[in-house]
Amino acid sequence: MKQKVVIFMTVIAACISITASAQSKLKMELSYNVSAPVGSFKNDYISKTSFRGATGEISYVLNPKFSLGLNSGYQNYYEKFDRQVYKLNGGQTVSAVVTNSMDVTPVLLRGTFYPMGGSATAIVQPYVSAGAGVNLVNYGQYLGEFGGTEGAAPFAAQVGGGIQIPFGKKIPQTGFKLGATYNYVNYNKNELTKLNSVGVNAGIVFSLK
Amino acid sequence: MKSKNVLWVSVLAMVTVFASCSKDPLGNLTAAESRIYITDHDSTANYSAFKTFSISDSVAVINDGQASKQLNTVDQAFINAVKTEMQESGYTMVNKNSSPDVGINVTRIFNTSTGVISYNNYYGNYGGYWDPFYYGYGGYGYYSPYSYATYQIREGALSVDMLDLKNAATANRINVIWTGLIRGSGIFDAATAPNQVKMLFDQSPYLKSL
Numbered sequence: 199m200k201q202k203v204v205i206f207m208t209v210i211a212a213c214i215s216i217t218a219s220a221q222s223k224l225k226m227e228l229s230y231n232v233s234a235p236v237g238s239f240k241n242d243y244i245s246k247t248s249f250r251g252a253t254g255e256i257s258y259v260l261n262p263k264f265s266l267g268l269n270s271g272y273q274n275y276y277e278k279f280d281r282q283v284y285k286l287n288g289g290q291t292v293s294a295v296v297t298n299s300m301d302v303t304p305v306l307l308r309g310t311f312y313p314m315g316g317s318a319t320a321i322v323q324p325y326v327s328a329g330a331g332v333n334l335v336n337y338g339q340y341l342g343e344f345g346g347t348e349g350a351a352p353f354a355a356q357v358g359g360g361i362q363i364p365f366g367k368k369i370p371q372t373g374f375k376l377g378a379t380y381n382y383v384n385y386n387k388n389e390l391t392k393l394n395s396v397g398v399n400a401g402i403v404f405s406l407k
Numbered sequence: 408m409k410s411k412n413v414l415w416v417s418v419l420a421m422v423t424v425f426a427s428c429s430k431d432p433l434g435n436l437t438a439a440e441s442r443i444y445i446t447d448h449d450s451t452a453n454y455s456a457f458k459t460f461s462i463s464d465s466v467a468v469i470n471d472g473q474a475s476k477q478l479n480t481v482d483q484a485f486i487n488a489v490k491t492e493m494q495e496s497g498y499t500m501v502n503k504n505s506s507p508d509v510g511i512n513v514t515r516i517f518n519t520s521t522g523v524i525s526y527n528n529y530y531g532n533y534g535g536y537w538d539p540f541y542y543g544y545g546g547y548g549y550y551s552p553y554s555y556a557t558y559q560i561r562e563g564a565l566s567v568d569m570l571d572l573k574n575a576a577t578a579n580r581i582n583v584i585w586t587g588l589i590r591g592s593g594i595f596d597a598a599t600a601p602n603q604v605k606m607l608f609d610q611s612p613y614l615k616s617l
Binding site: 250272274276278281283288289290291292293294295297299301338340341342343344345 | 432446592
């Protein structure tokens with residue numbers, strides 16, 4: 199068992215030292231993100247697609263096919279409902295314009311796999327990604343001008359895929375990126391079960407150092 | 408080193424741009440949308456058993472717990488609007504001396520809350536958004552010994568209450584059997600008073616004298 203660990207560590211160390219001699223180890227991604235709520239998030243809270251979002255990632259290139267990074271960003275969801283009459287507990291009735299808002303800041307550890315990462319001639323590099331971490335969410339609900347916000351940090355996971363179109367020689371570190379993600383957020387409060395969403399993103403990837 | 412600067416500048420730029428892009432829930436409301444209408448009632452009351460009503464000739468103003476009677480043009484507009492809605496619901500207005508079945512009171516409620524807010528010396532970073540060079544003293548820093556401010560919020564609400572006078576003698580008290588409360592921006596407005604009162608009655612379909 200110990201031997202296996204030693205071998206594993208040696209392989210990892212070797213991988214890192216090999217990539218260390220390559221051109222660059224750190225890359226950064228900046229993307230514009232459009233996100234559509236799905237499931238309970240869409241049906242019970244906000245049905246409108248959010249065009250106010252961005253993501254960023256700083257990742258370490260382990261080898262030409264695989265990178266591991268810290269992913270974060272910001273997405274603001276908002277929907278204002280026309281005036282409606284709501285029945286509350288007891289005999290109480292409230293007529294109000296309800297505004298729902300949700301700010302989401304993901305903090306994810308994400309791995310990205312480029313199956314053609316070794317090829318220097320490919321014009322289009324497909325990729326798949328998977329990540330997990332927390333989402334810092336700020337739930338807001340207002341009846342007219344009365345209401346407030348409430349923060350939480352539930353577990354979140356994400357899978358994604360897309361293409362990267364490299365430019366320059368530093369494949370796959372530099373290029374345009376176009377992709378989609380499915381986001382799972384384990385948020386079960388305020389009559390919501392999960393805060394899942396589908397995102398479409400477009401951005402650039404470039405090397406650091 | 409350079410790329411590190413690029414990194415931080417781009418991260419800061421992104422945070423600024425996207426934070427300002429987010430929709431402000433309160434900033435996207437008109438005065439009419441900001442208002443909420445809350446009604447509550449006694450579910451055991453039989454509203455169709457009441458036939459006549461009387462309404463107070465002035466409005467009670469409860470200002471931080473102190474009550475007084477007042478009548479301005481806005482108050483009159485609300486009283487008239489309530490009269491109209493009651494009559495449309497089938498109730499007959501009578502003089503308060505003719506033993507009406509229900510009485511209607513209109514009340515303005517004001518609450519003032521005060522507090523202290525701490526700003527944690529925002530001047531420490533002030534040079535970042537308001538360069539001292541603006542005043543012709545480039546290179547100087549700002550100094551402010553003040554780190555707090557007091558604020559005062561005065562919130563107003565209007566309530567319309569229906570009192571059970573018919574059964575007051577048997578109940579040994581005057582029960583409030585229906586209440587409507589209006590809160591929000593610009594509620595004390597004679598022009599919108601009829602519409603605001605209509606909202607309260609529209610969401611209370613049981614208020615019918617048959």
